[in-house]
Amino acid sequence: MAAKKYKILFVTSEVVPFIKTGGLADVSSALPQMLAELGHEVRIVVPKYGIVDDRKYKIHEVVRLKDIQIKIGDKDVTFSLKSCFLPGQRVRVQIYFLDNEKYFKSRSSLYADPLTGKDYPDNDERFTLLSKSVFELISKLGWEPDIIHCNDWQTGLIPAYLKTSYKNDPLFSKFKTLFTIHNLAYQGEFKTSSFKNLGLDENLNNDNGILKNGKVNLMKSGLLYADVINTVSKTYAEEIRTDNDIGAGLKDILSKRKKDLYGIVNGIDYKVWNPEKDKHIKKKYSVKNLQAKYLNKEELAEKFNLKASINTPIIGIIARMFDSKGFDLIKDVFTDLMKLDIQMVLLGIGDQKYHTFFNKMSSKYSKKFACYLGFNDELAHIIESGSDMFLMPSQYEPCGLNQMYSLVYGTVPIVREIGGLADTVVNYDEKKDTGNGFMFKNYDSKEMLKEIKRALKIYKNKEAWQKIMKTGMKSDFSWKSSAKQYVDLYKIILNNN
Numbered sequence: 433m434a435a436k437k438y439k440i441l442f443v444t445s446e447v448v449p450f451i452k453t454g455g456l457a458d459v460s461s462a463l464p465q466m467l468a469e470l471g472h473e474v475r476i477v478v479p480k481y482g483i484v485d486d487r488k489y490k491i492h493e494v495v496r497l498k499d500i501q502i503k504i505g506d507k508d509v510t511f512s513l514k515s516c517f518l519p520g521q522r523v524r525v526q527i528y529f530l531d532n533e534k535y536f537k538s539r540s541s542l543y544a545d546p547l548t549g550k551d552y553p554d555n556d557e558r559f560t561l562l563s564k565s566v567f568e569l570i571s572k573l574g575w576e577p578d579i580i581h582c583n584d585w586q587t588g589l590i591p592a593y594l595k596t597s598y599k600n601d602p603l604f605s606k607f608k609t610l611f612t613i614h615n616l617a618y619q620g621e622f623k624t625s626s627f628k629n630l631g632l633d634e635n636l637n638n639d640n641g642i643l644k645n646g647k648v649n650l651m652k653s654g655l656l657y658a659d660v661i662n663t664v665s666k667t668y669a670e671e672i673r674t675d676n677d678i679g680a681g682l683k684d685i686l687s688k689r690k691k692d693l694y695g696i697v698n699g700i701d702y703k704v705w706n707p708e709k710d711k712h713i714k715k716k717y718s719v720k721n722l723q724a725k726y727l728n729k730e731e732l733a734e735k736f737n738l739k740a741s742i743n744t745p746i747i748g749i750i751a752r753m754f755d756s757k758g759f760d761l762i763k764d765v766f767t768d769l770m771k772l773d774i775q776m777v778l779l780g781i782g783d784q785k786y787h788t789f790f791n792k793m794s795s796k797y798s799k800k801f802a803c804y805l806g807f808n809d810e811l812a813h814i815i816e817s818g819s820d821m822f823l824m825p826s827q828y829e830p831c832g833l834n835q836m837y838s839l840v841y842g843t844v845p846i847v848r849e850i851g852g853l854a855d856t857v858v859n860y861d862e863k864k865d866t867g868n869g870f871m872f873k874n875y876d877s878k879e880m881l882k883e884i885k886r887a888l889k890i891y892k893n894k895e896a897w898q899k900i901m902k903t904g905m906k907s908d909f910s911w912k913s914s915a916k917q918y919v920d921l922y923k924i925i926l927n928n929n
């Protein structure tokens with residue numbers, strides 16, 4: 433018997449190539465596409481922010497989904513759902529853009545005001561609208577999904593509406609939800625008074641309901657009411673229900689829902705991140721012509737005003753520059769690092785304290801360290817292809833993409849043993865000569881430094897090093913295997929309920 437094909441409504445707050453702030457946008461494009469290639473019908477709902485280009489993507493009106501009126505708190509809100517297909521894909525995936533001037537179109541940014549860096553004060557209303565739009569979409573369109581796949585706090589109200597407001601509704605009560613946590617640290621917290629904007633029953637307006645420490649918490653809403661929960665690696669799935677810090681105040685709920693909590697590691701998009709096809713890099717390469725990677729190292733060094741040498745490894749870093757990515761560890765031992773026979777390049781944007789520090793260091797150690805403090809996709813590809821090693825000492829890491837890119841580019845990762853890093857990097861064992869990278873356990877700058885020194889020692893042994901590089905390059909991080917695990921999860925949800 434042919435495997436059952438599902439209808440999935442995928443609700444998210446960002447999708448590549450329209451709009452991206454982080455890994456969620458990559459997943460929201462790659463996973464629906466792969467599910468569609470596997471024969472499932474996937475449709476995406478996402479807000480239409482100011483910078484989404486109607487003409488470029490041929491986004492058009494849908495008559496039945498025009499000028500829909502709902503209430504957010506006591507405000508009357510009118511919105512439309514416009515549509516287009518995910519561009520450049522083999523199988524069609526339809527996207528519905530939530531179009532509303534006040535809440536989305538007039539905003540140049542997704543969650544925070546770019547001028548002040550502060551979250552938009554009406555994010556509660558904005559993402560209530562996103563969640564409510566899903567019910568309007570289904571009823572107006574008459575397209576009934578098997579699963580509503582929700583992603584992160586921005587969609588956390590959907591499972592709550594289904595299990596409370598629509599509990600007895602003949603149309604909606606049959607829909608099941610999967611809630612995927614991409615990052616538990618961002619929870620969508622709002623002051624208590626915002627509860628009235630959500631349109632939920634008053635008996636949820638307390639800490640047994642969707643408040644956490646007296647505040648509305650939309651992540652909690654998703655975790656309480658989704659039929660099944662998953663996150664983006666097995667290790668992170670375990671950490672969030674057992675570790676106080678990583679559990680971020682929601683550990684106990686996750687621990688209670690242990691049997692409904694799964695981990696599925698993200699894949700990577702090989703059309704974009706692949707040293708054999710990468711159009712941003714100087715010389716394409718594979719395990720068969722590894723020496724060509726050196727040309728990319730020269731190119732990288734040149735871009736950053738450094739002088740490349742075969743014997744001196746370049747360590748690359750690409751990350752949002754916040755404490756959570758381990759920048760405090762790097763800062764802590766920076767002087768020691770600069771005493772080693774290495775060069776370092778950094779691409780990042782984030783916390784001002786790190787901008788100031790690394791700018792200063794790039795003048796002080798101009799022959800060994802250089803940085804680009806901004807967002808630059810092309811440079812990210814050049815760093816992955818040209819570096820010898822990649823440093824990622826995160827405090828926590830739900831999945832992490834850059835360590836996977838590094839592995840397939842033969843750029844040996846040095847990472848902390850945490851979350852998705854622990855699930856994708858295999859620590860090099862000198863006795864057995866096995867592994868694809870280097871790993872340290874505790875969040876400790878000295879431990880990190882020690883592991884970097886171990887990598888530098890092995891780097892001198894060209895044969896062992898090439899073997900590590902090749903092992904990484906042969907990894908399979910394709911979305912196909914992850915997408916199949918999602919299908920298995922949909923099956924579990926539908927069979928169990």
Ligand code: ADP
Binds near residue numbers: 455752809812833
């Ligand atoms: P997170 O989602 O926590 O930021 P991930 O490693 O999952 O971390 O994904 C980060 C993505 O953003 C990667 O594709 C990475 O290359 C990219 N990225 C991060 N910072 C920059 C930057 N300054 N310039 C270009 N790309 C960046």
